[in-house]
Amino acid sequence: MPDVTKTADAAVVATPSVDAPAPQAKPEKPRSLWGDAWRDLRRNPYFIVSSVLIFFLLLIAAFPGMFTSASPTAGDLVKHYIGKPELSKIGSEGWLGYDIQGRSVYARLIYGTRASIIVGICVTAIVTVLGGIVGMIAGYFGGWIDALLSRLTDIFFGIPFLLGAMVVLQAFTDRTVMVVVFALAFLGWTQMARVMRGAVITVKQADYVHAAKALGAGTTRILFRHILPNAMAPVIVVATIALGGYISAEATLSYLGLGFAAPTVSWGLDISAGVQAIRTSQHILLYPSIMLSLTVLAFIMLGEAVRNALDPKLR
Numbered sequence: 001m002p003d004v005t006k007t008a009d010a011a012v013v014a015t016p017s018v019d020a021p022a023p024q025a026k027p028e029k030p031r032s033l034w035g036d037a038w039r040d041l042r043r044n045p046y047f048i049v050s051s052v053l054i055f056f057l058l059l060i061a062a063f064p065g066m067f068t069s070a071s072p073t074a075g076d077l078v079k080h081y082i083g084k085p086e087l088s089k090i091g092s093e094g095w096l097g098y099d100i101q102g103r104s105v106y107a108r109l110i111y112g113t114r115a116s117i118i119v120g121i122c123v124t125a126i127v128t129v130l131g132g133i134v135g136m137i138a139g140y141f142g143g144w145i146d147a148l149l150s151r152l153t154d155i156f157f158g159i160p161f162l163l164g165a166m167v168v169l170q171a172f173t174d175r176t177v178m179v180v181v182f183a184l185a186f187l188g189w190t191q192m193a194r195v196m197r198g199a200v201i202t203v204k205q206a207d208y209v210h211a212a213k214a215l216g217a218g219t220t221r222i223l224f225r226h227i228l229p230n231a232m233a234p235v236i237v238v239a240t241i242a243l244g245g246y247i248s249a250e251a252t253l254s255y256l257g258l259g260f261a262a263p264t265v266s267w268g269l270d271i272s273a274g275v276q277a278i279r280t281s282q283h284i285l286l287y288p289s290i291m292l293s294l295t296v297l298a299f300i301m302l303g304e305a306v307r308n309a310l311d312p313k314l315r
Contacts, residue, residue, distance in 0.1 A: 131192025139200030241303030
């Protein structure tokens with residue numbers, strides 16, 4: 001017969017105390033809009049592919065000497081452009097062949113990346129700041145200020161972008177990188193101003209903005225601490241997509257002979273020169289066109305990924 005006393009004592013020991021507090025799960029920290037966006041971006045294959053391409057392009061633009069030792073401007077007419085590219089000699093001077101002046105196509109592709117990336121980044125930064133300021137002031141204050149700035153924006157918006165840039169560039173005899181950046185930024189800020197104005201008009205109706213006004217917060221504090229951080233999402237999306245468009249616009253202007261001029265190395269100049277030999281040496285036109293297309297595509301893919309991550313309606 002089993003010992004009842006020992007069995008009861010064992011049951012008492014095995015039974016957990018009623019008064020012992022149960023372990024509580026650690027509350028999950030709430031994520032912000034940017035935290036959710038970053039989590040979605042890390043899972044988006046378009047973001048990963050475009051980020052890798054853009055990082056590689058930035059590396060080429062910053063350190064072109066790491067990828068080729070050939071000069072992009074040194075020409076040798078003995079190296080006939082009709083000869084086929086030496087595709088087996090990866091990274092060599094004649095890997096992608098030579099152009100009409102005997103210059104290495106591969107070296108010009110590498111060094112042409114710098115001009116395109118600089119133009120795209122600089123123009124995007126200028127139009128984002130300028131258009132953002134104009135749109136934020138117009139959207140927040142409204143009234144006659146909004147009417148005046150909106151009409152000014154409409155005037156610039158009515159000018160065809162490429163045609164207006166051509167007219168501006170014609171006023172300069174020395175078309176350097178900064179001149180091309182100025183011409184594109186002079187007409188490109190209008191879209192950013194409209195996007196920022198619409199975002200500010202939406203955000204300024206929020207309860208936290210009215211609460212900040214009721215607590216006596218100044219206009220500057222409200223604009224830069226409450227409105228601007230919450231109105232930047234659509235601006236970032238538009239700026240990312242527009243960056244690829246500015247690179248394409250620079251190449252178009254250079255192709256037409258109104259953008260960069262020699263000795264500046266540009267994909268647009270190489271595409272223009274490649275047209276002259278399109279029947280005999282298609283590689284002169286093909287490779288800079290592929291490089292330009294990949295660059296524009298990378299920034300457009302990045303902008304689409306950012307748009308999907310920041311737009312709650314698409315989740």
